[in-house]
Structure formats: structure tokens, C-alpha cells
Amino acid sequence: MLDVNTAAPDFRLNATPDQKFSLSELKGKNVILTFYPADWSPVCGDQMSLYNEMLHYFNKYNADILGISVDGKWCHAAFREARKLHFTLLADFEPKGAVSKLYGVYDEKKGQSERALFVLDAEGIIRWNYLSPVGINPGADGILDALEMISSKK
Amino acid sequence: MAKLKPPVSEQDHMKGDPRAHVILVEYGDFQCPHCGAAYPIVKQIVKDYKEKMAFVFRHFPLAEAHPFAQAAAVASEAAANQGKFWQMHALIFENQHLLGLEMLLQLAESLKLDMKTFEHDFRDPKMFKKVEDQFESGIMSGVNGTPSFYINGIKYDDSYDYDSLTQAIDKAISKNAASKTKA
Numbered sequence: 001m002l003d004v005n006t007a008a009p010d011f012r013l014n015a016t017p018d019q020k021f022s023l024s025e026l027k028g029k030n031v032i033l034t035f036y037p038a039d040w041s042p043v044c045g046d047q048m049s050l051y052n053e054m055l056h057y058f059n060k061y062n063a064d065i066l067g068i069s070v071d072g073k074w075c076h077a078a079f080r081e082a083r084k085l086h087f088t089l090l091a092d093f094e095p096k097g098a099v100s101k102l103y104g105v106y107d108e109k110k111g112q113s114e115r116a117l118f119v120l121d122a123e124g125i126i127r128w129n130y131l132s133p134v135g136i137n138p139g140a141d142g143i144l145d146a147l148e149m150i151s152s153k154k
Numbered sequence: 155m156a157k158l159k160p161p162v163s164e165q166d167h168m169k170g171d172p173r174a175h176v177i178l179v180e181y182g183d184f185q186c187p188h189c190g191a192a193y194p195i196v197k198q199i200v201k202d203y204k205e206k207m208a209f210v211f212r213h214f215p216l217a218e219a220h221p222f223a224q225a226a227a228v229a230s231e232a233a234a235n236q237g238k239f240w241q242m243h244a245l246i247f248e249n250q251h252l253l254g255l256e257m258l259l260q261l262a263e264s265l266k267l268d269m270k271t272f273e274h275d276f277r278d279p280k281m282f283k284k285v286e287d288q289f290e291s292g293i294m295s296g297v298n299g300t301p302s303f304y305i306n307g308i309k310y311d312d313s314y315d316y317d318s319l320t321q322a323i324d325k326a327i328s329k330n331a332a333s334k335t336k337a
Contacts, residue, residue: 046299052218054293084218136311139298141156 001104001116001131008033008120011099013090014073021088023066023124030063030150031120032143035105035113037134039071039079039089047115047137052085054140061147062122066090069113070097105131119146156296156309162210167239169200170208175330176323179210179304181292184227184246185220185253186300192314193247199319206327211243213288214300222253227285229258232275236267306330 002008008023008031015021023031036047048067051058058065067089071079076089092099092113100106105116117138119128128146132138162168162177180196182189200209213230215223226246233242245261246253262272275281292302296309303310303319305326312318 049216049219050299053216053289057290057293086218137298139156139296140293141296144293 001114001129002118002126004126004129006126008118008124008126009102010124011102013068013092013099014076015088015090017073017077021066021090026064026066027124028122030061030122030147031118031124032058032063032065032147033068033103033118033120034065035068035100035103035116035118037107037110037112037115038069039075048079048085048089049083050137051140052083052087055086057140057144058147061144061151063119063147064088068092068099070100070111107134117143119143119150121150158304158307158309159291159294161307162208166210166212167234167243168208168210169240170204172208174206174208175327176203176207176306177210178207178319178323179212179307181212181214181288181295181297181300181302181304183213183215183220183223183300184230185223185250186216187250188299188314189301190247190250192301193250195314195316195319197244198316199323202320203323207323212292213285214292214297214302215285215289216300222255222258224282224285225255225258226253228281229262229276231281231284232272232278233262233265233267235275235281236271238265238267241265 010022010024012020012022034051051065065087067087070092072093073091076091080089097106097113100113103118105114107114115132115134117130118126121127127150130138130142158179162179213227215227217224230239230242230246233239242261242265249257263269301314303314305322310322312322
């Protein structure tokens with residue numbers, strides 16, 4: 001996975017069926033990138049739903065969150081609606097997993113993204129990263145600690 | 155390893171002796187079906203470990219997923235103001251499938267709470283803040299879904315069935331007893 005203190009490479013992916021979104025659009029904001037294996041994980045309070053409950057805590061730190069998986073744009077649209085998610089999910093769909101590979105968090109065997117977190121500062125530098133065992137939801141304490149560290153060093 | 159932040163204090167709702175060998179903390183959501191399933195298990199454990207364990211419940215309402223979770227949490231805090239947190243906690247979980255605003259008021263009535271005070275507290279932003287603060291402590295403690303359990307401040311990641319939980323509790327008890335004899 002990409003190291004801390006490297007510049008996060010830009011990318012452009014579908015955010016909705018008819019809209020593309022570039023990482024560079026968030027310049028000036030802290031960004032949380034959360035790569036995850038798949039939409040529709042069956043557990044109650046799964047990782048994306050959990051982050052959905054925490055958006056205003058992220059906002060306090062001037063941070064936006066982007067979810068990224070290899071699911072297609074229509075799949076993401078249905079998933080967002082079903083779980084009432086209020087943040088952007090990006091489809092790393094074609095070429096499959098290209099952005100996940102770019103960040104070094106693609107599982108070639110399973111053909112899906114790993115469960116990985118990156119926190120970028122307002123300049124787009126990776127300030128914290130974390131690779132979670134695929135079956136374990138890492139929660140958000142690491143993310144908030146990283147955002148706290150970024151804001152305290154300003 | 156995720157740790158409980160802040161540690162258990164007098165601010166918490168606690169069942170049992172705070173000096174017990176083990177303190178079990180649950181971050182839960184009154185509308186979460188998994189928390190509902192865990193409720194009778196935890197109740198049994200609290201009964202079986204009466205002298206040895208204290209139990210703490212903190213709120214972690216997933217308000218987007220569960221529209222009544224927050225209201226239920228606030229209602230339990232309003233009941234706590236009249237000394238009936240645990241009674242309310244029990245009634246809500248026992249009637250989880252009926253959860254709604256009307257139902258919360260009915261539960262408060264059935265507990266013979268002073269309804270004027272209850273309805274006031276139920277709308278009091280301070281009670282809401284209390285729930286939010288617990289939610290925030292949950293995030294900082296690494297809660298990754300509900301229910302999340304902590305045994306003596308360390309996150310417990312195994313399943314919440316009776317055998318797994320009590321095994322971990324027994325281990326914490328013997329560890330604690332061993333360190334006390336050494337000291």
C-alpha cells in the first residue's frame with residue numbers, strides 16, 4: 001500500500017451513473033479514502049453504514065470521506081439508497097480495480113479491493129494508512145486520531 | 155488493540171459493584187436486532203456473575219439505519235433522571251419489535267415515571283448531548299458495529315454468544331486474581 005508522506009495519486013471514477021468525480025476536486029480538504037471489498041456486506045452496522053453515522057464528526061475536521069470498491073455505478077447507487085448513505089461511493093470498475101492497484105490495496109486473487117484506509121491532508125499528502133484484515137471492520141478511531149494529528153500540526 | 159476511552163466512571167450506567175474483578179461494557183443501539191439478540195445473553199451473564207462482574211451500557215445509536223434508536227436512547231436517559239435507567243433499558247429491549255415514539259411514552263408510564271418531567275427531559279437537548287457524547291466515546295474506543303463489548307477496557311472481538319463471552323470473562327477474572335496475589 002502507498003506509504004505515509006507520499007502524495008496521493010489523483011484518479012477519476014464514477015460517483016453516480018452519470019457523474020465522474022476526481023480526487024483533486026477535494027484539494028484544500030482533508031480526505032478519508034476507504035477501500036472496501038464489496039457493497040451489501042450482510043452485517044448490521046457494517047463499515048460504510050458506520051461511517052455514514054459519523055459524517056459530522058469528520059466534517060468537524062474539514063474532512064470528506066470517499067468509499068471505493070470494484071462494484072459498478074448502478075450497484076453503488078442501489079447500495080447508497082438502501083443504506084441511506086450520505087457520502088460518495090466510487091466505482092473502481094473499469095479497468096477493474098485500477099485505482100485500488102494504484103494505491104497498492106487490490107487483492108488479485110479475489111478480484112476486489114482490500115479493506116484499507118488512507119487519510120490525506122489538505123495538500124493531498126497521505127498522512128495515515130491502515131490495512132485491515134478483510135473480515136474485520138476497523139472502526140473509525142484510527143481515522144479520527146489521524147485527523148486530530150493533522151489539525152494539531154497546523 | 156482498541157481500548158475503552160474514557161474509562162468507566164461514575165458517569166456511566168452501571169449494574170453491580172464497581173470494585174468487581176471484571177467490568178463488561180456494551181456499546182449498544184436499542185433498535186439494533188443484534189443488540190436485541192444479545193440482550194437476554196447479557197442479562198443471564200449479569201445474573202450468573204453477580205458478585206464478580208459489573209456491567210455498563212453506553213449508547214451507540216446508528217441513527218441513519220435505525221430511526222428510533224436515538225429517541226430510545228434519550229428516553230432511557232430521561233428515565234435515568236428518575237432512577238430507572240435499567241428498568242427502561244430492559245423494557246425497550248424486551249419490546250424492541252414495537253419500538254416507536256408512542257411506545258416509549260407508554261413504557262415510561264408503565265414505569266410510573268413522573269410524565270411531566272419525563273416528557274420535558276425527553277426533549278431536553280442536554281439528554282441528547284449525553285447520548286451523543288457516549289456515541290463519540292464509542293468512535294474513539296474503536297466501536298465498529300453494535301453491539302461492541304469491552305472487558306476490563308479491552309475490546310472484545312469474538313461473538314456474543316454466552317459461551318464465548320463467559321470464557322473471556324473467566325479469563326479476565328483469573329488474570330485479575332493472579333495479578334492481585336502477586337502484588
